[in-house]
Amino acid sequence: MKKGKKSNFGAYAFLIPAAVIYLSVIVVPVFYSLFISLFKWNGVSDREFVGLGNYVNLFTNDPTFLIALKNNLIWIVLTICVTMTVSLGFAVILNKQFRGRTVFRAFFYFPCVIAPIAVAIIWRWIYNPNIGFINQFFKAFGINYKQTWISDPKVSLYAIFIAALWQGIGQPMILFLAGLQSVSPDVLEAATIDGAGSVRKFFSVTCPLMKETFVMVIATLIVAAMKVYDVVQGLTGGGPNNSTQMLATYMYSQTFQYNNVGMGTAVACVMVLMMMVVIVPYISFTAKEK
Amino acid sequence: MSGKSKKITKKVLLYVLLGILALIWIIPIFTLVATSLKHKKDFMSGLSLFQLPAEIAWDNFYNAITKGRLITYMKNDLIVSFLKVPLGIFVGSLAAFSMTRLKIKHSTGVFVFFLIGMMLPMQTALVPINMIYSKLGLLNTYFGLFYVYIGFGLSYCILVMRGFMKGIPGDIDEAAYIDGCNKWQLFYKIIFPIAKPAVATLFITDFLSTWNEYLLASVIINDNGLKTVPVGIMTFVGEHGTDYGYLCAGVLVSVIPVMIVYLVFQRYFVEGMAGAVKS
Amino acid sequence: MMFKKLIAAALTGTMVLGTAATVSAATEVTFWTLNTRQEAVEPIVEAFNEANEDIKVTAAFYDTDGIKDACKVAASSDSLPHMWFNWGGSLGQFYVDNGKTYDLTDYANENGWHETYSAGALNLCTLGGQLCGYPTSYNVLGVYYNKRIFEECGIEIPTSFEEFEAACAALKENGYVPMAAAGLNGWHVMRWVELLVEHYAGTELHDKMNSFEESWNNEAVVQALAKYKEWVDAGYFPDGFLTADPNDTIMSFGSGECAMDLQGQWYDGQLLQNELEVSNYGVFAFPSTDSSRMSAFAEMTQFNKNLSEEELDACVKFMEYYYCEENVAEYGAYYNLPLPKDGAKAPEDQLNVDGMIETSNTNGTFTITDQAFPTEVADALFNAQDAIANGEMTPEEGAANIQTAIEAYQAK
Numbered sequence: 001m002k003k004g005k006k007s008n009f010g011a012y013a014f015l016i017p018a019a020v021i022y023l024s025v026i027v028v029p030v031f032y033s034l035f036i037s038l039f040k041w042n043g044v045s046d047r048e049f050v051g052l053g054n055y056v057n058l059f060t061n062d063p064t065f066l067i068a069l070k071n072n073l074i075w076i077v078l079t080i081c082v083t084m085t086v087s088l089g090f091a092v093i094l095n096k097q098f099r100g101r102t103v104f105r106a107f108f109y110f111p112c113v114i115a116p117i118a119v120a121i122i123w124r125w126i127y128n129p130n131i132g133f134i135n136q137f138f139k140a141f142g143i144n145y146k147q148t149w150i151s152d153p154k155v156s157l158y159a160i161f162i163a164a165l166w167q168g169i170g171q172p173m174i175l176f177l178a179g180l181q182s183v184s185p186d187v188l189e190a191a192t193i194d195g196a197g198s199v200r201k202f203f204s205v206t207c208p209l210m211k212e213t214f215v216m217v218i219a220t221l222i223v224a225a226m227k228v229y230d231v232v233q234g235l236t237g238g239g240p241n242n243s244t245q246m247l248a249t250y251m252y253s254q255t256f257q258y259n260n261v262g263m264g265t266a267v268a269c270v271m272v273l274m275m276m277v278v279i280v281p282y283i284s285f286t287a288k289e290k
Numbered sequence: 291m292s293g294k295s296k297k298i299t300k301k302v303l304l305y306v307l308l309g310i311l312a313l314i315w316i317i318p319i320f321t322l323v324a325t326s327l328k329h330k331k332d333f334m335s336g337l338s339l340f341q342l343p344a345e346i347a348w349d350n351f352y353n354a355i356t357k358g359r360l361i362t363y364m365k366n367d368l369i370v371s372f373l374k375v376p377l378g379i380f381v382g383s384l385a386a387f388s389m390t391r392l393k394i395k396h397s398t399g400v401f402v403f404f405l406i407g408m409m410l411p412m413q414t415a416l417v418p419i420n421m422i423y424s425k426l427g428l429l430n431t432y433f434g435l436f437y438v439y440i441g442f443g444l445s446y447c448i449l450v451m452r453g454f455m456k457g458i459p460g461d462i463d464e465a466a467y468i469d470g471c472n473k474w475q476l477f478y479k480i481i482f483p484i485a486k487p488a489v490a491t492l493f494i495t496d497f498l499s500t501w502n503e504y505l506l507a508s509v510i511i512n513d514n515g516l517k518t519v520p521v522g523i524m525t526f527v528g529e530h531g532t533d534y535g536y537l538c539a540g541v542l543v544s545v546i547p548v549m550i551v552y553l554v555f556q557r558y559f560v561e562g563m564a565g566a567v568k569s
Numbered sequence: 570m571m572f573k574k575l576i577a578a579a580l581t582g583t584m585v586l587g588t589a590a591t592v593s594a595a596t597e598v599t600f601w602t603l604n605t606r607q608e609a610v611e612p613i614v615e616a617f618n619e620a621n622e623d624i625k626v627t628a629a630f631y632d633t634d635g636i637k638d639a640c641k642v643a644a645s646s647d648s649l650p651h652m653w654f655n656w657g658g659s660l661g662q663f664y665v666d667n668g669k670t671y672d673l674t675d676y677a678n679e680n681g682w683h684e685t686y687s688a689g690a691l692n693l694c695t696l697g698g699q700l701c702g703y704p705t706s707y708n709v710l711g712v713y714y715n716k717r718i719f720e721e722c723g724i725e726i727p728t729s730f731e732e733f734e735a736a737c738a739a740l741k742e743n744g745y746v747p748m749a750a751a752g753l754n755g756w757h758v759m760r761w762v763e764l765l766v767e768h769y770a771g772t773e774l775h776d777k778m779n780s781f782e783e784s785w786n787n788e789a790v791v792q793a794l795a796k797y798k799e800w801v802d803a804g805y806f807p808d809g810f811l812t813a814d815p816n817d818t819i820m821s822f823g824s825g826e827c828a829m830d831l832q833g834q835w836y837d838g839q840l841l842q843n844e845l846e847v848s849n850y851g852v853f854a855f856p857s858t859d860s861s862r863m864s865a866f867a868e869m870t871q872f873n874k875n876l877s878e879e880e881l882d883a884c885v886k887f888m889e890y891y892y893c894e895e896n897v898a899e900y901g902a903y904y905n906l907p908l909p910k911d912g913a914k915a916p917e918d919q920l921n922v923d924g925m926i927e928t929s930n931t932n933g934t935f936t937i938t939d940q941a942f943p944t945e946v947a948d949a950l951f952n953a954q955d956a957i958a959n960g961e962m963t964p965e966e967g968a969a970n971i972q973t974a975i976e977a978y979q980a981k
Contacts, residue, residue, distance in 0.1 A: 010473055014388035017381045018404070018444055025441025026407040028422070029415035043417070043645045044667040093308065098301065104308055106553060108315060113498055113548040114322065115523055118541040121534065121814075122318045122325075125339045129809035130826075133317060133340055148809035151752075153959055156812070166318060171495055174556075175450070178491040181559045182457060212453035219449060223408050237754050240811040240955035241962075248411055255413060256638050258945040259663060260981075261645070268414045275409040280402050331844045334823035416638075421646035429648075509642050512601070512629035514611075524632035525604045531839050532816045 030272075037266040042259040054266035065267065068245045071157060072271075075246070076225040076278075078161050079168075084221060087169040091176030092202070105177070112170030120234025123163040124150070127235075150236050153243035160244060164231045168224070172217045179213030180206070215286050219279050226275050247271050326350055326538035333534060350539035354526075358540055362515065363522035366432075368547060370518060371500045374436040374443070379492050381440065382447030383485065387477050389448070390455040391463055401452060408445035412505050415442075420509060430513045438510065439500050447492055454488035455481060490558035497551045519544045595625045596883045599650035600870075601639065604630035609900035610891070617890050624883045644669055649873050652884050655702060657867035658940020659947075662696040664871055671872035671881065672699040689934065690909030693867035702869030703888045706905035708833040709865045709929040710760060710937070711852040713921075718745055718828045726853045730768055733856050737805050740828045749827035750806040751813035752958075755951025756939045758810070760831040761800075762954060763864060763938045765793035768857035772933070779941040781979065786972035794957055794964035801958045811955050819843060831855070834926065835905050837919035842902070852921045854928050863925075865934035868905060949974030 037054055039047040058065045094105050111119070126133045127149035138145045150156045183206050191205045207214075229248040232238065238245040238253070247267055255264030317340075324342050327350070332343040354360050385404065389397045419438060420429070428434035458481060466476045482489075504520040511517055523544065526537040602610055607630045614628050629650070631639050636654060643649045649669060655661045664670045677683065677700050682691065690707040694700055714726075719736075722743045727733040737747040751757045767775050770789035777783040778790075800806065807813065807821060822830040823845050830836070840847050854861040872884055890896070897904055907913040907922060915922030939947045953967035962970075 011388050011392035011394045014384045014392065014473070014477070015394070015400070018385035018448070021381065021437065021441045022404060022407060022444055024422075025415070025419070025438050026410060026444075029418045030406065030410055032418040033410075033414045042663075042667070043641055044663075044669065090311075093304065096304065098304060102553070102556070104312070105556060106549065107312060109552060110319065110545075110549070111315070113502070113545050113552070115502055115520055115541050115544070116504075117520075117523065117527070118322060118538060119318075121537070122321045124812070124814060125321060126318060127809075128339070128813075130807065131339055133321070136338065136340070146808070148811075151809040151811040151959075153955075153961065166315065171498075174491055174494055177556075178454075178487045178559055181487050182454070212457055216449055216453050219405075220408075220446065226409070227411055229411075236812050239755070239951070240752065240959060241952045248413075251411065252413060253944075253948070256641055257948075258943070259641075260945075261417075265414060268411050271411060272406065272409045276406065279405065279409070283402060283405065284398055329844075330842070333820050334843055334845060336824040336826065416642050417645045420642050420648065424646055424648040508631070508635045509639055512631070512639070514607075514630060521632075521635070524635060525607070525630075527632060528605045528816070529603055529633050530816070530835050531819060531842065532814075 033265045033268055036262055037269045039262045040260075041262045043255075043261040047262075050262070054263050055270070058263070058266060058270065064242050064245055064250060065247075067242050068247045068250045068267075069270075071245060072226055072228070072247050072274075074157065075161065075228055076222055078158075079221045079225045080218065082161075083165055083168055084172060084217060086165065087172035087217075088176050090169060090173045091180060094173070095177060095180045108173065109170040111167045114167070116230035116234060119163065119167050119231060123160075123166075123231075123235060126163075127159055150244075151240055153240055156236055156240065157244050160232055160235050163235065164228065167231065172221060175213055175217050175220075176210070179210040182213075183209045211286065215283065219283065222278055223275055226271055322538050322542065325534050326542050328535045330533065330535065347535055350535045351543060354536055354540035354543055358525065358536065359514075359522060360519070360540055360543055363517055363519045364544060364547065366516055367501055367518040370432055370436045370439070371497055373432065374439045374500050375493055375496045377436070378440040378443045378447055378496060379451075379489055382444050382492075383451045383482060383489070384477070385444075386448050386451035386455055387481060390452055391460075391476070391481065392473060401448065404448050405445050407442065408449070410442075412442065416505070416509055419506070423510065428510075430511055430516055432516065435507060435510050435518075436500075438506055439503065442506075443496055443499065447496065450488055450492055451485065454485050458484055487559045490555040493555045494552050498548055501548050595623050596879045597625045597627065598652065598880055598883050598887065600626055600628045600884075600887070601636060601650045601653040602628060602630060602870075603636060603654055604632055606630075606903045609896070609903035613891055613896055613900070614887075617887055620890075621883075621886070624886065626883075626887050640664075651873050651876060651880055652703075652870050652888070654705075655869055655871045656940060657693045657696070657702075657869060658936060659943045660940065661694075661701060661869065661871060665697045665699060665701045669874050670699075670701045671874055671876050672701065673703070673872065674700045676881070676885070685910055687909050687911050689865065689929075690867055693865065693936065694869045702871040703885070704867055704869050704909040705888075705892065706868040707865065707907075707909040707926075708835065708867070708905060709863045709925055709934060710831060710833045711863055711921075711925050711928065712829050712855050713822070713832050713836055713850055713852050714829045715822070715825060716849055716851050718743075718825060722828075726851070727856050729856050730858060737800070737803075741804060745825075746807050746821070746827045747805045747829060748800075749818040749822045749830040750810040751815040751818050752811035752951075752955060753814050755947065755954060757815035757818065757831075758806075758954050759938055759947070759950060760864065762793065762797050762950070763935075764831075764855045764857060765796050766790060767855075767859075767862060767935065769793045769796075772859045772862060772935070775935060779936060779938070781975055784972050785975060786968045790968040790971070791964045794953065794967045797954070798957050798964060811958055833905075834907075834915070834919075834922040837915070837921050838902065838906075841918060847918065847920050850921070852925055854932050860932050862933045862935050863929045864937040865929060866937040866940045867909070943978055946971070946974045946978050 038049060038051055040050045040053070041047040090108055094101060094108070129135055129146060129148045134149070135146055147155065149159045187205060187209065188201060191201045196204070227248050228246055229252070232244055232246050232249055236244045238249045247270070251264045251267040251271070254260045254267060321340060324340065327346045328343045329345065329347045337343065388394055389401050394400065423429045423434055462480060463476060466480050471479065502520050507518045508521050511521065523537065523540050526533055526540055610628050614626050618625055637660070640649065640653055644664065644667065655664070686704055687707060690704040691700065693707065694702045694704045718740070722739050724736045724739055727736050740747040748761065750761060766789065769792040770778060774783060774789060778785055807827060818830050819839055821827040823843060837847050840850060854863050870888055872881065876884065892908055897906070897908065901916050906919065907915045907926065938950065942950070949971050953962060953970055956962035957964060957967050
């Protein structure tokens with residue numbers, strides 16, 4: 001290792017391994033995708049340059065794309081409002097000292113280790129209108145209520161979201177738990193001495209101290225919400241009648257089923273751009289203020 | 291004393307709340323377990339999906355492991371995951387270290403640049419990576435797989451490590467330099483150990499996402515002896531029918547390594563912090 | 570440094586794997602197929618390689634969707650295997666249109682395939698004017714019904730469309746769901762809908778519509794979709810069928826909740842695998858006005874365009890070995906039987922198969938819609954099915970939408 005002064009080269013040397021891998025695995029495909037999205041291409045034949053034609057087509061002439069866009073935006077709002085709150089709640093509860101804490105932590109984390117295919121199967125059965133858990137539950141209590149859940153275009157998106165919530169709280173919960181650990185007990189004690197109640201302590205001391213954790217959780221949740229694929233594909237495949245179509249499922253259809261690789265890649269580029277529009281300013285903003 | 295009884299009431303409330311949540315959370319898990327214990331004919335009997343079968347089908351587990359070759363798939367997945375996760379965390383931490391603690395120009399810009407990888411949907415990488423890999427002969431190799439995984443995991447790793455390292459006070463660096471540390475020593479003797487909770491978190495989340503990755507694995511690997519678990523599990527879904535008992539048993543078995551990793555590393559949250567407070 | 574060591578270890582690992590391939594003069598060919606057939610293909614490949622020292626076959630296995638993606642990716646990066654499993658229709662045609670498949674027309678003529686293989690199968694493997702694959706199975710779809718339920722409700726096998734509807738009404742009255750249906754991914758519901766289209770359009774128009782010579786925006790399609798909506802509203806399909814998994818219809822059919830299911834001759838094998846008594850179930854051709862044609866589709870092995878002569882011989886030799894009688898006898902469960910050869914018989918315990926094939930020969934067949942249509946047009950039909958069932962779309966709009974999708978596809 002180089003001895004030494006704060007030579008700039010030394011500082012950049014730490015970046016080299018990451019940069020090499022990143023350039024070869026991520027940057028090449030990104031540029032390739034940007035390039036491909038300017039063509040009409042079925043993946044095999046000759047490419048035909050169409051400029052921004054794919055993008056124009058998506059926004060002006062493709063109702064399915066607009067549905068997918070809307071669904072992804074709804075999904076982002078849902079994850080930020082619900083998934084984040086719920087997982088923060090779980091983390092706060094599971095951060096307390098009590099017997100069986102490890103077991104409960106593992107238990108609530110468990111759903112996110114299950115393969116997506118199994119999650120889709122389980123939830124399809126829970127939502128099954130005849131033999132499914134929910135409707136049978138109502139029946140057992142003598143409530144005459146029947147819902148077709150994921151087959152009903154008005155509720156299917158939210159029904160899928162519940163399944164995703166069940167599976168998805170594990171990861172943000174882990175991040176919050178780690179974040180809560182990094183809040184030093186001394187600070188909290190000082191607040192207690194100052195007479196702060198536990199709710200106030202949480203909002204005015206703990207939360208601000210976990211700012212970096214919130215950045216991480218929000219960023220990853222937004223990205224995950226934009227890319228949501230498995231659970232939707234498994235439960236409804238984007239149906240009924242495209243009502244649960246997402247950008248990722250639509251991109252998949254365009255690329256691999258309709259052989260519109262240029263169009264599918266354009267959808268992907270729109271996804272990346274949208275994520276950047278939301279996340280980059282947010283990150284830079286939080287990175288600047290010290 | 292009223293303070294004490296208040297404390298007890300709080301504890302009781304906590305357990306009640308946890309109990310209710312656990313009850314809701316367990317329904318799907320119970321479904322999974324109950325399904326894994328069913329014979330094929332149980333699905334045709336009109337038996338509710340949420341009942342245990344009359345005769346428990348332990349052989350689903352046996353079959354999943356032997357006929358389903360789960361052992362081979364798990365071995366492969368373990369190799370790939372245990373190469374990918376530590377290497378990925380190491381590479382990512384180095385980068386995060388240089389962004390937060392060394393004076394590089396435009397460190398926010400560099401960071402944002404590295405974040406883009408998180409936003410790229412894997413599907414778009416399939417064709418270019420396949421093109422490059424088939425030229426370089428990297429298809430059907432462990433290296434080919436975990437190298438891509440490191441690339442795709444880097445953004446998240448850097449996001450988490452950077453967040454954590456930023457929270458470590460700058461005085462520590464000054465003290466270390468005065469004690470004669472160079473940058474490398476500062477990294478691996480001081481900052482990296484302090485970042486233990488973040489490393490533990492990453493180990494869990496990274497291991498999980500590597501373990502369950504399906505899309506890239508299904509295209510880069512087609513040699514049976516090298517397949518990973520999620521690709522292997524798909525074997526149980528047929529062209530005209532699915533053997534659910536078998537599938538769910540396979541899923542439950544394949545979850546074991548992830549849960550072990552989880553249990554081992556979640557302990558370090560607490561421990562890791564103890565180190566940070568000491569300094 | 571640990572990092573360097575690990576990289577070094579990884580690299581040597583790769584190299585070892587790389588050099589492990591034996592260096593020999595044997596003709597090496599690769600074969601991609603479905604993982605559901607792995608139990609048969611692996612030992613067959615092994616036996617074949619042992620018997621033929623000059624050929625080395627390597628097989629790779631994919632799940633049903635995985636093989637479609639893997640082949641597309643491989644085609645894009647020009648790394649397709651020597652031969653790969655594929656379905657007929659639009660899925661197989663993609664590789665023909667893009668010049669990726671070997672045209673077997675001449676080879677078949679020289680080697681007398683027309684005497685061995687059934688005409689129907691060869692027909693379905695002939696796309697864009699070329700014989701683009703080695704036919705491996707020929708599937709026809711009929712209405713499977715539960716004999717006990719039919720008897721209980723006093724229903725005879727319907728011989729006309731009116732009788733079929735009467736049977737449905739009787740079943741419903743007796744508390745059964747008449748028809749199993751599962752709308753996830755669209756194609757299972759489509760099997761019923763396409764029969765309604767066949768019924769109202771008749772054979773000639775239906776064929777022309779499937780080849781896009783005639784518009785789908787016509788009275789027959791509207792009538793078919795309206796009838797479908799009528800059935801949905803009458804509760805002839807299970808509740809929430811729109812997002813049910815097609816692989817699960819056997820659960821409601823096997824448990825006796827549903828009285829009929831629309832399936833291909835492979836369903837006998839499925840019934841057996843699920844420990845159900847095949848003799849309790851019968852099959853009839855859906856009675857549509859004209860001739861009660863059945864829908865049909867083929868599966869095949871496509872060969873790579875760039876095969877050398879030795880490789881082509883090796884591939885065909887392997888296929889013939891794979892589909893020879895002894896292997897079929899030994900690994901019967903892993904084939905879609907009967908083989909697409911003239912005079913091939915189904916295994917004895919699959920009682921309905923031979924009858925189905927015979928009926929299809931007398932009644933005639935039409936190409937199943939999701940293979941006749943490119944995927945995006947098929948999806949327009951699937952969306953119409955969903956929306957009409959949910960009351961979001963009228964049959965008229967549905968018919969118009971399908972035609973719009975066809976025109977958009979043709980303009981591509």
